[in-house]
Amino acid sequence: MEEKKLDINSIIGFVLIAAIMVYMFWQNQPTPEELEAQEKAKQEQVEAQKKTEEAQNSKLTIAADYPVGSNVDSLQQIALNNKLGAFAYSAINGSEGETVVESDLLALKFNNKGGALSEVRLKAFVDFRDDPIYLIKDNNAAFNINFGTTDNRILNTRDLPFIPSVTKNGNTTVVSMKLKVSDNQYLEYRYDIKDGDYMMDFTIRSQGLSNVINGSQAIDLNWEHTGYRHAKSISYENRYTELLYEHEDGKDSYLGQRDDEEAVNDVTWIAYKQHFFSSILLTDSAFKTVNVASKNLVEDDVVDTVYTKKFVSKIPLELKGGELNYNMNWYYGPSEFKTLNAYNRNLDEIVPLGWGIFGWINRYVFMPLFGFLGGLMPYGIAIVVMTILVKICLSFVQYKQFLSQAKMKILKPELDAIREKHKDNKMKAQQETMALQTKAGASPLSGCLPALIQLPVFYALFQFFPSAFDLRQESFLWAEDLSSYDTVANLPFNIPFYGDHVSLFPLLASIAIFFYMRLTTGQNVQAAPQQEGMPDMGKMMKYMMYFSPIMMLFFFNNYASGLSLYYFISNLISIGIILVIKNYILDEDKIHAQIQENKKKPKKQNKFQARMQEMMEQAEKQKQAQQKRKR
Structure with missing residues (x-):
């Protein structure tokens, strides 16, 4: 039998037929738009079929509970009545x-x-x-x-x-x-x-x-x-x-x-x-x-x-x-x-304007004042002007406080001598210390009271600025929004309690606080007498001089920039007031001479001082009586 073989013509024929078929399939394939339309039609058909089946199933479920021959289309009303009761309407x-x-x-x-x-x-x-x-x-x-x-x-x-x-x-x-x-x-x-x-x-x-x-x-x-x-x-x-x-x-x-x-x-x-x-x-x-x-x-x-x-x-x-x-x-x-x-x-x-006196100060002083200033000038400038007005009103308080510190500084050598003389009898030392301070017209309390007067104002303003809606989205200098923190640099990491940014107003306020405390701490250290057995007040004040600005920097970095602006301006003005008082108003030689004159005059004790003197004398007598019993 003769073996059949594929000749070259047959191979060429098959290749041509295959090429023609591939070309025809390629020519007749749907376009992307046609494919998308087909897919959408399929989805719509599936969803329609699904809804139809759900509706039929729902009707069949409802119809199962009712006699044969009921109108299934009207059973939707029955379903709503079953679910909503009277509110099916x-x-x-x-x-x-x-x-x-x-x-x-x-x-x-x-x-x-x-x-x-x-x-x-x-x-x-x-x-x-x-x-x-x-x-x-x-x-x-x-x-x-x-x-x-x-x-x-x-x-x-x-x-x-x-x-x-x-x-x-x-x-x-x-x-x-x-x-x-x-x-x-x-x-x-x-x-x-x-x-x-x-x-x-x-x-x-x-x-x-x-x-x-x-x-x-x-x-x-x-x-x-x-x-x-x-x-x-x-x-x-x-x-x-x-x-x-x-x-x-x-x-x-x-x-x-x-x-x-x-x-x-x-x-x-x-x-x-x-x-x-x-x-x-x-x-x-x-x-x-x-x-x-x-x-x-x-x-x-x-x-x-x-x-x-x-x-x-x-x-x-x-x-x-x-x-x-x-x-x-x-x-x-x-x-x-x-x-x-x-x-x-x-x-x-x-x-939140604050409770008690703090709320009253905000309600009847700072809010009307700030509202008036804000109507005349940009709110950033209004903060600066209000801060200046507040510091001018409180300047007499700073004067009294600085005057008291100056008197205590002048009396310090005599007070130290009294403590040395009666180092074995603290009660006697306290009695003579009080007598000297009374005659000289100098008392540690006279320096504390002015500071206490400033506290309500300080706290009221601390409550006022975060609550001032007018500051919201108001810009000033580099701060875009005085009701939020200002940003001069973004950090690539987050520092706990500080944040991921650097705010300039808190930084400036911290620097101003440092120099303010440096001025006042030096005066306080010189005026504060060192008592045996008591902590070294000078060291404590020096620690506070560094700790307070750092605390301010961390605490206010995420606070409203309007509040930091207030503290920055406030401390700058305080520094200026102290320098003026120290260099141009107070004369330590005149104060010393006045103290010596006061010591010569008979000084009548007030009721509080008399009561304190009496209590100290009674305590001294009790102490002496106890020592006699022990002997």
Whole structure:
């Protein structure tokens, strides 16, 4: 038999056929746009099939509980009745989505599911990144009423469909969110939003629900809020973020910075304060008992950089005549003293001006003064001018303090001689020391009292600057925002308690404090007598001279640059005042001569000095009597 072989012509034919087929396949392949359209069509077909199957399964499940022959299409109504009971009316007649309204100050969104605010934007402000300020966004807040029904259901308004309506009445926009049983039976949230006002009226009321809401079960209003970061330093912002409340007919209080919770009686407002912005719920009728809680969300300010704190309030509501009826208010706006104070509802207590005398100084001196200066000049210059005015007013105090130190310095040799003479009898040494100081008109207390007078002013200003809303995002020199820290250099690493940046104003303030303490410490060391058995005051003062500026540098590196600017200018002025007093006002020779004249004159003791003298003499007699018994 003849063997068959492939000749060259056959091979060429096969190659040509293969090439033609490859070319045809390549020519007929779909374009990328066609492939995308095909894939999208497939996905839509799958999703449609899935929804159809779910709907069929839902109907079959419902139909299984009902006699054969029932209208399956109408069983959706039955399903809603089973789930929502009387409130199925809202699900059938309402719609999902959001209701959007605006005033000149607020941009608001209401979720039709739940009827509460789902977004609050303050139109006049931006954060440190120039992004809009949102107090509510992306489910960081929740508002819910939990209640029982007469047909043994437990419902939460956050899960229920409300029917919205919006009406305009002059400069007021009214948003009504109704959870309906029928057209005349409903639970309503009503919001009255006014132009030019950060506070809106808020009403919770029910109509015709006395036979629907079970009054024998607890009705709880739950309000939760997680605060967004708005400032450059989240640790600094978080320090002034807190939950505050008014209770028991005008008392105000707050939860601490750490995780905390309390049960409070007769509450008239609750504020979730985020340093410069606040969310506040107010009520005309006091809530009898409220459970409030605060949780700190910033454990590491390098890692935890989105939220500051989470606040929770649980408020039991009461039926009146079988219905709910509460007239309340929402405030979403700046934590600004003059804005909050204008409502005359004690909301100014949200701004931490300090307690007692410190708050009075801020309220009646520094706030009006700073407001006046800020209206005439940039706020950075206003800080400098206010600091100068404060230091001029307190210059007489520094003069008295320096004069007392000068007198004690002049008397030091005589005081040391008295201690040496009576080194074995400390009581006698103290008696003669007091007598000499009284005759000379010099006393350590006369130097301490002026320093004590300055303390209320010092602490009041320490409270004032972090609370001054006007400083927010105001620039001065290299500082972009006087309410936050200034940055002149960024570090490639983080220093514990210091940060990852260098702020210049705290550095300048620390240098000024060092030179101020160097001037005053030298005077104090020379004036302070050294007592046997007591710590070396000179060494302690020298340690403080170095320790205080370092502490200032670390402590204020993340604080508001406006506060550091104040301390820098304040210490510069103090240095100048001391140099003027020392070189041009006080003459130690004249002071010494005056002391010698005072020593010649009979000096009458005041009641305090006489009492101290009497106590020391009695103690000396008791000591001598004890020594005699031992012998």
